[in-house]
Amino acid sequence: MLTQLHRLTPLILRRTADLAQHHSSSTICAQSLQYCEYGEPGDVLQLVEVSVGEPKANEVLVQMLAAPINPSDINTIQGKYPIKLPLPAIAGNEGVAKVLKVGDNVKNFKQGQRVVIVENALGTWRTHGNFAEHQLMCVPNKIDLATAATLVVNPPTAYRMLKDFVPLAQSDCIIQNGANSAVGQLVHQLCKAWGLKSIGVVRDRANFDELKTYLRLLGATEVLTEEELAHKDVDKKLCKLASPRLALNCVGGKNASNIAKLLAPKGVMVTYGGMSRKPVMVSTPALIFKNISFCGFWITRWMKEHKAKPEREKMFADLLELLDQGKLKSVKHELVPLKDYKVTVTAALDIKGLVGKKYIFDMQC
Amino acid sequence: MLTQLHRLTPLILRRTADLAQHHSSSTICAQSLQYCEYGEPGDVLQLVEVSVGEPKANEVLVQMLAAPINPSDINTIQGKYPIKLPLPAIAGNEGVAKVLKVGDNVKNFKQGQRVVIVENALGTWRTHGNFAEHQLMCVPNKIDLATAATLVVNPPTAYRMLKDFVPLAQSDCIIQNGANSAVGQLVHQLCKAWGLKSIGVVRDRANFDELKTYLRLLGATEVLTEEELAHKDVDKKLCKLASPRLALNCVGGKNASNIAKLLAPKGVMVTYGGMSRKPVMVSTPALIFKNISFCGFWITRWMKEHKAKPEREKMFADLLELLDQGKLKSVKHELVPLKDYKVTVTAALDIKGLVGKKYIFDMQC
CATH class of the missing domain: 3.90.180.10 (Medium-chain alcohol dehydrogenases, catalytic domain)
Known part of the structure; x- marks a missing residue:
């Protein structure tokens, strides 16, 4: 020793x-x-x-x-x-x-x-x-x-995933699992700040209603349990929302597949974690006929590839401004x-x- | 009746x-x-x-x-x-x-x-x-x-998948399963015509050597059975080739996963068929740390989206020229x-x- x-x-x-x-x-x-x-x-x-x-x-x-x-x-x-x-x-x-x-x-x-x-x-x-x-x-x-x-790992992860994969317009919708994770909470807040709708998915738990209230307060438009998501009537619950064009996945396995099913044509699922330790199952018809694609995001690589680049400076300026305005907690x-x-x-x-x-x-x- | x-x-x-x-x-x-x-x-x-x-x-x-x-x-x-x-x-x-x-x-x-x-x-x-x-x-x-x-379905499928997903330079390598399919044969021929290396994967069969000779004659740089691909020493067999930057998948399941493992960082797997009727299993670390992405291709959509567009005209002009030169059979x-x-x-x-x-x-x- x-x-x-x-x-x-x-x-x-x-x-x-x-x-x-x-x-x-x-x-x-x-x-x-x-x-x-x-x-x-x-x-x-x-x-x-x-x-x-x-x-x-x-x-x-x-x-x-x-x-x-x-x-x-x-x-x-x-x-x-x-x-x-x-x-x-x-x-x-x-x-x-x-x-x-x-x-x-x-x-x-x-x-x-x-x-x-x-x-x-x-x-x-x-x-x-x-x-x-x-x-x-x-x-x-x-x-x-x-x-x-x-400031340097989680907020940029949320920021880049919302910015870099699908061009999102006001009122467009995104969906994410692990919505109560550190990144998940930031995603809902950024969506609210940028006028985007967001659906959060979490595991069921005793205090689900309390968590739902908390995440909606942060900015989530809708919060579902994984079980609700897997239910065939999930579309009804989300009927007032447009199909999400972007899905953020930090879970993998069955949950990621259920989320991918809700994506609009040409939608993208970005994976940044794999808490279930199960791979993402990708349906062939979704790839071919719905043109859904599956990518990964790693903030370490992004930061390295954008050293001293204006995108990186602008991102931190935006994040600091949102913090200053109280829009990011x-x-x-x-x-x-x-x-x-x-x-x-x-x-x-x-x-x-x-x-x-x-x-x-x-x-x- | x-x-x-x-x-x-x-x-x-x-x-x-x-x-x-x-x-x-x-x-x-x-x-x-x-x-x-x-x-x-x-x-x-x-x-x-x-x-x-x-x-x-x-x-x-x-x-x-x-x-x-x-x-x-x-x-x-x-x-x-x-x-x-x-x-x-x-x-x-x-x-x-x-x-x-x-x-x-x-x-x-x-x-x-x-x-x-x-x-x-x-x-x-x-x-x-x-x-x-x-x-x-x-x-x-x-x-x-x-x-x-x-002329209108298979050759454009092969052409677009090689052109639209990863910028490929001379001697870059691609890999595909279903190499003996109609599209597979065209892919090997286009690769040869364009100076690209190509690895073809097929199911094992009694006359594998004959098939291998045939596909190499068309333009394949290497031909493997699915069993050889699944073997842990597959890298040795391919050691003279650069890691493929593009994978074309018409099979799905385990075979698609084994192919995805060979992709170079930032590589892309394009799925255009699912003969095994099994989904593509996507490894989370491959998505995040290797930045591999998974897309689909459907020629029907591409043709519709490129009606009267110059890309479509150029593609058919290229294909007709290659046919005329005997480079596509x-x-x-x-x-x-x-x-x-x-x-x-x-x-x-x-x-x-x-x-x-x-x-x-x-x-x-």
């Missing part, structure tokens, strides 16, 4: 070397959640103390304020995600930070500013770090911590200190309650 | 009425294969004599020369196809004809020219008929009858007289032999 505690990531080794080279004495004793092997997060994560030195010329030294636990973070640590980092690695893929100091060549950031980490796989579950300028984006200080910490969340990571990462695997709750590490407590 | 024999399609009723109205005496006693109810073609088709009158101002009177029996013709008669005609209806959807007489306002056709019927659902299993000018397209007289009769076929329809439509349902053979009605015998 001791050996593992003292193994550092290559990143941190580099920082320490830089530090020695620059003969600077101002190092920070930072904490980070690292893993040296793939496995269950509760087993393999360790809180490791590391020295963080001065930022290099193009770097920004930040103090992390908050970083969420996303399902993909858990899958990455489990080794089940397509992105495999050299180990040991610091966990976490998004988060909000405060600029402590900038390198000599840094032009776009200054001390005290609030920033979010916009590049994947840099390790955000830590208290301090140096990041390259292009890995950060400024956000207004007035945005609450939880919202800023979760932060997902339900619970702030937890970094030191409580063992309990938290395990709890994050087993989300209960009315709607998906996100655990967010609060590095200040 | 007699009653049914004398029920005429609305089309033919109209012609007879026109005829009476124009007081013309030059009517032709034509034969047509009609059905008054949906069912097995051998049971419901009837050879019916009808009068065909003079062409109206914008019409062309033709003598049908040959018309193929396509799987979709059979499905239409069975009532299993999405296009439902008012009954009774004349069967058949493509064919080649000779112009006998043109209406007063017809500019683009003249007597003696050879034409193909380019609009769906007009009924081509007949000896004579009047068609609107836009429902016909001229073809050179030198093209053999079987090729001309089968007519599919294996057997010419049969219209009167033998009962035996033939049943045989067409149960295609045997090395490669898919097409039955073509020859109206001149």
